[in-house]
Amino acid sequence: MVRVVGSRTRAAIIRNQRITGLAPDVIAELVAEIGPLWHERHQAVLTSRPRRRAVGAGAKYKLVFVDRLLATLVHLRHAKTHDVLACWFGMDRSTITRAIGVVRPLLAERGCTVAPDIRLRTLAEVIDHLGASGQTSIIDGTEVRVRRPAVGRKDREKFISGKNKQNAVKSMVVTDAEGRLLFCSPAEPASCADITHARKLGLVELLADGPAVEILADAGYQGLGA
Numbered sequence: 767m768v769r770v771v772g773s774r775t776r777a778a779i780i781r782n783q784r785i786t787g788l789a790p791d792v793i794a795e796l797v798a799e800i801g802p803l804w805h806e807r808h809q810a811v812l813t814s815r816p817r818r819r820a821v822g823a824g825a826k827y828k829l830v831f832v833d834r835l836l837a838t839l840v841h842l843r844h845a846k847t848h849d850v851l852a853c854w855f856g857m858d859r860s861t862i863t864r865a866i867g868v869v870r871p872l873l874a875e876r877g878c879t880v881a882p883d884i885r886l887r888t889l890a891e892v893i894d895h896l897g898a899s900g901q902t903s904i905i906d907g908t909e910v911r912v913r914r915p916a917v918g919r920k921d922r923e924k925f926i927s928g929k930n931k932q933n934a935v936k937s938m939v940v941t942d943a944e945g946r947l948l949f950c951s952p953a954e955p956a957s958c959a960d961i962t963h964a965r966k967l968g969l970v971e972l973l974a975d976g977p978a979v980e981i982l983a984d985a986g987y988q989g990l991g992a
Contacts, residue, residue, distance in 0.1 A: 779836050786839040793835070800872045801831045807868075829857060834865035838873070841866055845910045859913075878948055890972055892940055892949045897977025902943040904982045905969075907960040909934040910953070927956035938963050943982075960986035 780790050788796075829837070837851050848866070852859040877887030886892050896903050914933045915922040925933045935953035938960070942948060954963050964970070964987060973979060983990070 776833065776836065779840070785843075786836065787843040788839060793839075796835060796873075796876075797832050800835070800869075800876060804831055804834075804868065804872060829855070829861055829865055834869050837862055838866045838869040841910070842870075847911050848913060874950070874952070880942075880946070880948065886948055889940070889949050889951070889967055889969065890976075893969075893972045893976050893979055895948070896942075896979045896981075902980045902982060903948070904941045904943065904945070905964070905987065906939055906984060907936050907963060907986065908939050909936050909956050921955070924955035924957045928959075930956075932956075936960075936963060938967060938969075960984075961988070961990055964990060 779785050780793055783789055786793065833855065837855055840846060840854075841848070841851060848859050848862045851857075852862045855862065875887065877885045877891075879885045880895065884895065886895055892903075895901075909927055909930060911932055911934050912925060915925060925935065927934045927936070934956035936956045936958060937953050938949075938951040939947065940949040951963070951967055954966070958966075970990060973981075
């Protein structure tokens, strides 16, 4: 039986910053800013396809937006699989997968606020900000475990990480010298090497054509040519 996340459980997750990595006021800000955008896009999807029922009819969502956001934040902070989150939130795994798949792009579009009047949304904006401020940056690849693709699926082996020997997806993360997040790229199958991922994201061109930036990286980026 599917159950909805209770108000006490939701409140406990929001209060404990170790769970999501964010303070309650920041979570409230995300709900107020991203929630209406999620609802607008959801309604656009409903009205754009042929329907047998009126919009709003049929089964209701078991997971409201704030719970979708919380599940995504927990997934990003602790790298827990969708199966674990499904058990915690009392949902089917596919529900969690769809929720994270929708909320993550919304968080990425919002970007990172590094000052009251500066919000960085793209890698190009991050490089320009680092060059203008003279800050040192750190880049690295981070992996999140995922469910193994089904037998017979095309490119099934691409998700196996050469480093950890497990099925995962990889993102390139850029921080400042103090470790504060500035950019997190879209995910690639974990078999993609760190240096290849950086090249695909256009980092070489941005550094060649942009301002001088000092970036600290591990041996996985040796030969980047920047």
